Amino acid sequence: MRSFARTRVVGAALVVLALIATACGSGDDSTEGPTIKVGSTNFGEQEILGEIYATVLEANGYSVERMFQLGTREVVNPALKSGEIDMLAEYTGTLLTFEGGTSSTDSEQTWDDLNAVLEGLGLAALDYSPAQDKNGIVVAGEIADELDLEKVSDLAAYNGELVFGGPPECPNREFCLIGLEEVYGLSFAEFKPLDVGGPLTVAALEGGEIDVGLLFTSDGVIAAKGFVLLEDDLNLQPAENIVPVVRQEIIDAYGDDFVDLINEVSEAITTAELQELNKRFGLDAEDADALATEWLTENDFID
Amino acid sequence: MIGFLSDLGSWFVENWDGTGGYLNRLWEHIQVSGASVLFSAGIAVPLGAWLGHTGKGGFAVVSLVNVGRALPSFGIVALALPITIRIADRVPFIDSGLGFFPTFVALVALALPPIFTNTYAGIRAVDPDTIEAARGMGITEPRILREIEVPVASPIILAGIRTSAVQVVATAPLGALVAYGGLGRYIIDGFAIQDNIQIVAGALLVALLSVLTELFFAAVERRVVPRPLRRDVRHPSRPEAGRAVAR
Amino acid sequence: MPILLAQVEDSFFRWDWVFDHLDDIWEKVVEHLVLTGIALGVGLAISLALSIVALRWRRTYAPITWTTGALYTIPSLALFAFFVPITGFTTLTAEIGLVSYTLLILIRNIVAGIDGVDPAIREAALGMGYGRRRLFLEIELPLALPVIIAGLRIAAVTTIGLVTVTALIGQGGVGFFILRGLNRFFSTEIVLGTGLSVLLAVIVDLALLFAERALTPWSRRRRIA
Numbered sequence: 001m002r003s004f005a006r007t008r009v010v011g012a013a014l015v016v017l018a019l020i021a022t023a024c025g026s027g028d029d030s031t032e033g034p035t036i037k038v039g040s041t042n043f044g045e046q047e048i049l050g051e052i053y054a055t056v057l058e059a060n061g062y063s064v065e066r067m068f069q070l071g072t073r074e075v076v077n078p079a080l081k082s083g084e085i086d087m088l089a090e091y092t093g094t095l096l097t098f099e100g101g102t103s104s105t106d107s108e109q110t111w112d113d114l115n116a117v118l119e120g121l122g123l124a125a126l127d128y129s130p131a132q133d134k135n136g137i138v139v140a141g142e143i144a145d146e147l148d149l150e151k152v153s154d155l156a157a158y159n160g161e162l163v164f165g166g167p168p169e170c171p172n173r174e175f176c177l178i179g180l181e182e183v184y185g186l187s188f189a190e191f192k193p194l195d196v197g198g199p200l201t202v203a204a205l206e207g208g209e210i211d212v213g214l215l216f217t218s219d220g221v222i223a224a225k226g227f228v229l230l231e232d233d234l235n236l237q238p239a240e241n242i243v244p245v246v247r248q249e250i251i252d253a254y255g256d257d258f259v260d261l262i263n264e265v266s267e268a269i270t271t272a273e274l275q276e277l278n279k280r281f282g283l284d285a286e287d288a289d290a291l292a293t294e295w296l297t298e299n300d301f302i303d
Numbered sequence: 304m305i306g307f308l309s310d311l312g313s314w315f316v317e318n319w320d321g322t323g324g325y326l327n328r329l330w331e332h333i334q335v336s337g338a339s340v341l342f343s344a345g346i347a348v349p350l351g352a353w354l355g356h357t358g359k360g361g362f363a364v365v366s367l368v369n370v371g372r373a374l375p376s377f378g379i380v381a382l383a384l385p386i387t388i389r390i391a392d393r394v395p396f397i398d399s400g401l402g403f404f405p406t407f408v409a410l411v412a413l414a415l416p417p418i419f420t421n422t423y424a425g426i427r428a429v430d431p432d433t434i435e436a437a438r439g440m441g442i443t444e445p446r447i448l449r450e451i452e453v454p455v456a457s458p459i460i461l462a463g464i465r466t467s468a469v470q471v472v473a474t475a476p477l478g479a480l481v482a483y484g485g486l487g488r489y490i491i492d493g494f495a496i497q498d499n500i501q502i503v504a505g506a507l508l509v510a511l512l513s514v515l516t517e518l519f520f521a522a523v524e525r526r527v528v529p530r531p532l533r534r535d536v537r538h539p540s541r542p543e544a545g546r547a548v549a550r
Numbered sequence: 551m552p553i554l555l556a557q558v559e560d561s562f563f564r565w566d567w568v569f570d571h572l573d574d575i576w577e578k579v580v581e582h583l584v585l586t587g588i589a590l591g592v593g594l595a596i597s598l599a600l601s602i603v604a605l606r607w608r609r610t611y612a613p614i615t616w617t618t619g620a621l622y623t624i625p626s627l628a629l630f631a632f633f634v635p636i637t638g639f640t641t642l643t644a645e646i647g648l649v650s651y652t653l654l655i656l657i658r659n660i661v662a663g664i665d666g667v668d669p670a671i672r673e674a675a676l677g678m679g680y681g682r683r684r685l686f687l688e689i690e691l692p693l694a695l696p697v698i699i700a701g702l703r704i705a706a707v708t709t710i711g712l713v714t715v716t717a718l719i720g721q722g723g724v725g726f727f728i729l730r731g732l733n734r735f736f737s738t739e740i741v742l743g744t745g746l747s748v749l750l751a752v753i754v755d756l757a758l759l760f761a762e763r764a765l766t767p768w769s770r771r772r773r774i775a
Contacts, residue, residue, distance in 0.1 A: 044734055069729065070639055070720045074497040084638050168492040190322060192482065193492055199735045200401060200482045203388055209399050282734040285567065372704070373751030375711035377718075378744030381728045385562070385737040476625045480732065487627070494631035494718075506628035513623050 031061040033253045039085030040068040041076050043196040044281045044288070045133060045218060045274065049089035051292035053244060056265055059302040062258070068288075072169050072196070073098060081121055086247045092128055093238030095245070097174050103238035107132075110239045122248045127263040128241035131271045133218040135175050135237055137230045140205050144228035151233040152184055155212065159187045165204050166214030168193035176214060179236045188212070197221075198282075218271055220279020242269060268299050310500050318504075323488070325508060332485035332512060335403060335478060336471045339410035344464055347418035355426025355456075356448045364423050371416025380409040380477045406478030406485075413474060414467040421463020425456030457528045465520035472513050476505070486512070564738045575724075575742070582723025582750060585713045588645055590706055593652030600653070601660040602686075611661065618654040626651065626712050630719045639720040648712055652705040659701025663694030692766070699762040703755050710751040714743065724750070 036057060040050035047068050054064045067085055070076050077098065079085050093103040096114045099121075103110045111128045118125055137152050144150070147158060155162065170176035171191060180186045194200040197215045204210040205227060215222055215229075222229055244262055251259060277295065280286045296302045319326050354360040387408055388400030397404060429452045437447050453460070476487030489505025492498075524533065568575070600618075604611040621629075629647040637643045667690050675689050691698075714725030722729065724746040731739030 042733065067639065067720060069717075069726075069733075071634075071718075072495045074495065075634065078497070078635070079639060082638070168488075168495040172496050193479075193488060194401075194482050195733070198733050199384075202735075203401055204482065207388075207391065207399055207401070209401060285564075285734065285736040285738070287571075369707075369752065369755060370748065372707045373711065373748045373755070375714040375725070375728075375744060375747040377711075377714045377725060378728050378740065378747055381732045381740045382737075382744050384732065385735075385740065473623065473625055476627055487625075490625065490628045490631060494627075494634070497635060499632060499635065502628050502631050506624050506632070509625045509628070510620075510623045 031063075031254070031257075033062070034086075034250065035063045035065050036087055036250055037065045037067055037085045038087045039070055039076055039079060040088065041073055041196075042069050042071050043198065043216075045216070045278050046089060047288040048274075048277050048281055048291055049242065049269075051288045052265060052269070052295060053087065053089065053262065055289065055292045056261065056296055056301050057258075059296070060261060062254070072167070074169065080123065080245065080247070083247065083249075086250045088245050090125070090243055090245045091133060091240040092125070092243050093134075093240045094173075094175060095125075095243075097238070105235055105237075105239050107239040107241050111241065111243065114243070118245065123245055124248055124251055125243045125245050126259060127266050128243040129266040129269045131218070131242045131269040131274045132240045133216050133242065133271070133274065134232070134240045136215045136217045136219070136222065137180070137232070138205065138213050138215045138222060138227045139211060139230065140208070141226040141228055143211055144230075149228065149230060151231040152180070152186075152236070153233050154230070155186055156184060159185075160189055162188055162211040163190045163192060163209070164188040164212045164214075165192040165194045165201055165210030167196040167201075170214060175237055183234050183236045218274045218278055219282075220275050220277075221282060223275075224279060224283060242266065242274075265296075265301060268301075307500070311503060314500050314504050322484075325486075325489075325504070328484055328486050328488055329508065329512065331483070332472070332475055332487075332509075335406050335410060335483065335485060336468065336475050336512075336516075339407050339414050340464065340468045340471055342407075343411050343414035343467065344418050347415050348422050348460060348464075351419045351422030351460075352426050352448060352453060352456075355423040356444070356452060358427070360423075364420050367416050368420050371413075371420075374413060376409070376413055376474045376477055377480075379412050380405065380474075380481055383409040383412075384481045401482040402478075403483055405481045406475065406483040409477070410471050410475060414471050417467040417470070418460075418463045421466070422456070422460045425459030425463075426452050428459065429455045454529055455532065458524065458532055461520065461524050461528065465517065465524075468516050468520065469513050472516050473509060476509060562737050563741045567738050568742060575727075575746070578722070578724050578726050579746060579750065581721075582710070582713050582725075582747075585641065585644060585648065585716065585721060585723055586706065586709050586750075586754070588641070589648035589652060589709050589713075590702065592645065593649045593656055593705065593709075594702065596649065597653055597656035597660055601657050601664070604657065604661055605664055614657060615654065618650075618657060621650045622654045624650075626715050627718065630716060634719055641721065643719060644713075644716040644721040648709055648716070651712060652709060655701050655705050655708070656698075659697050660694065663697030663701075664690050666697060667693045695766050696762060699758055699765075703758045706754050706758060707751045710747060710754060714747050723747075 038050050038054040038057075040046035050066065050068050054066050058064050070079065070085075073094075076085070076088060080088050092107065092110045092114050096103040096110055096117065099114075099117045101113050101117050103113070107128065111125060114125050137155075139147075139149055147154075149155065164177070164180075166176060170193070171178070173179075177191065192204065192210055194204055194210075194213075197219055201210075201213045201215060202221055202225060205213045206225065213227075215227070217229065221227070244266060246262070273295065277291050280291055281288055293302070315325075318324050321327065351364075354364070383405035384400070387405040391397045391400035391404065426448075433451065433455070434447060437451055442450075475485055476490050478485050479487030479491040486505050486508045489501045489508070493501030493505060600614055604614050626647055629650065630643060633643045633646055637646065664686075671689065671693070672685065675685050680689065713721075713723045714728055716722050717725030717729040724743045727739040727743035727746075729743075731737060731741075731743065
């Protein structure tokens with residue numbers, strides 16, 4: 001009997017201590033609300049952008065969960081819609097087209113149209129960043145010289161002869177093979193499914209296994225490897241401003257403070273900076289979170 | 304469900320031709336699987352047979368079994384890539400470090416352990432009395448190995464090659480991650496665009512190829528293994544053969 | 551800048567990177583072991599249940615092995631990829647695949663192990679008044695333990711290798727390093743991920759071997775004799 005009573009007292013004391021601890025733990029800098037699940041698709045820039053947003057949110061007391069490198073847009077977009085992830089860094093033009101709209105090279109217009117479409121899906125695109133990342137049609141330096149290539153339309157002279165390499169989903173994408181065929185009238189001898197602007201595409205370009213490859217305009221690799229980015233003279237690629245897409249419920253839960261914070265960050269990202277970060281991640285093997293923290297510190301978002 | 308099956312059926316009707324068609328992908332898959340198994344067997348069988356005959360290297364065999372099974376195929380395929388890229392850079396007659404080469408290298412690494420250990424175990428299991436008798440008759444060591452031990456051990460050796468081959472066929476889809484074609488393309492590309500029809504089609508084709516591989520080796524066994532030793536044939540000297548072979 | 555590029559690209563494995571990232575590595579190792587543990591636990595439970603069914607009603611053994619065998623031939627990547635649209639990027643999706651691959655080997659070994667128990671012992675026990683349940687739990691299962699653990703070891707090693715594939719659906723354990731290394735020119739990560747997977751497999755294999763020795767003291771006596 002005596003030991004039983006003792007156990008109860010100890011138990012009660014522990015519960016009280018736990019309650020005090022929790023109350024103390026959630027100090028002034030923590031923000032109450034649902035955990036924000038920040039996702040990313042499967043290439044380096046996505047992880048870096050994801051880390052930038054995730055880190056700045058955490059620094060401001062939000063509870064964040066990272067779900068990175070999940071796969072392609074076809075895989076991650078449904079996850080955003082179903083609530084498996086709450087936030088994703090996207091590209092205005094491609095996302096708008098993906099959701100059935102029509103995009104243009106006008107950043108503002110594309111962004112407005114995007115929000116109109118997203119509203120019905122319970123999502124919202126916050127302010128877009130000046131930084132853009134478009135699909136880039138790239139050839140190796142030697143081939144550019146040899147075949148005298150400067151613009152994408154120059155490729156039409158070699159229809160049926162060249163091998164094109166890109167991400168496996170390229171034949172399905174309007175701004176990839178579909179657009180190249182319809183807008184530029186190009187036809188390639190072969191399409192090789194490789195990766196999303198990663199080492200396979202780069203190695204294939206270097207080794208000559210593909211003549212033309214798909215990389216991204218914010219890639220650090222293009223300059224580093226002496227590749228030539230062909231000019232998109234017929235404007236196939238729309239405006240592709242980086243934009244954070246967030247579920248409406250998160251915006252409702254946190255309100256203006258959240259939105260303002262994210263908007264400030266997006267506004268500060270530039271294409272040049274993104275290129276540098278991408279290069280350091282992809283070629284120098286630096287960590288996305290370290291790069292994000294460094295960028296945020298340099299731009300005074302965190303100390 | 305019916306819709307899915309009918310879509311699957313249409314897929315098979317429409318996608319047989321061209322570089323991306325399944326006839327080509329099947330052929331690519333068979334090419335890399337066959338090449339790796341043949342190459343592996345070419346190394347592992349002589350090596351395993353010789354070590355089995357001399358009785359050395361038992362410890363190496365045991366470790367190889369454990370490590371071999373522990374190798375993650377995803378890791379090995381990914382690891383092969385930087386290696387083959389470096390080799391292709393320096394060796395003039397290999398023009399690509401992508402696609403076939405890394406897939407081949409990875410599959411060879413995965414195929415070696417089962418073939419090697421089965422050959423070794425099979426040779427070791429040959430009745431020592433038979434070997435002594437042969438030695439007594441003056442038959443030379445290499446001849447003993449070639450004409451007695453290997454034929455006697457052939458069911459076990461072939462079983463090792465067969466296990467290896469089926470494993471290789473099932474693992475070759477990972478080659479799609481290093482720019483190879485083959486049936487893995489349907490799985491990887493299908494996943495990239497969330498096309499479950501493609502994924503299922505790819506998986507079915509791989510399963511089909513595995514079954515065909517098993518049947519192929521059953522046929523090979525019938526040809527190659529001496530009749531008295533075959534597991535599916537009853538023979539007066541081996542009454543226990545031919546009973547239901549538990550696979 | 552070019553010098554930096556050359557350094558990173560030419561060195562195949564960078565120890566300094568590994569030491570800088572020990573926390574991340576540990577986190578992924580734990581994740582890997584958790585995924586494996588769940589798969590083996592659930593796999594063992596399902597396999598035991600199915601084995602009991604198969605032992606009791608012999609006719610079901612063939613269809614059970616046929617189904618689990620068919621599951622085994624499906625390439626792992628396809629199984630994981632197929633379930634993502636259904637069950638999402640969750641541990642569940644990964645586990646559906648991982649558990650499926652353990653079933654064939656575990657059921658085969660449990661049934662073989664129980665079948666391998668000396669019929670004389672069974673007779674003796676029944677003669678002594680053991681009911682079927684006690685017979686199974688206290689005699690047959692312990693005696694079958696070596697064969698069952700042998701199957702568990704194979705299942706464990708195979709599962710640890712397969713967990714790396716789940717990196718492609720957002721899980722992965724140490725497979726995460728393999729995927730990231732593959733997605734950007736970084737062989738150190740690939741070597742790290744592969745090496746850790748092998749290491750974990752070897753350790754778990756040895757641990758199970760010791761567990762077997764510990765759980766079956768009677769076989770030790772036989773070995774010494």
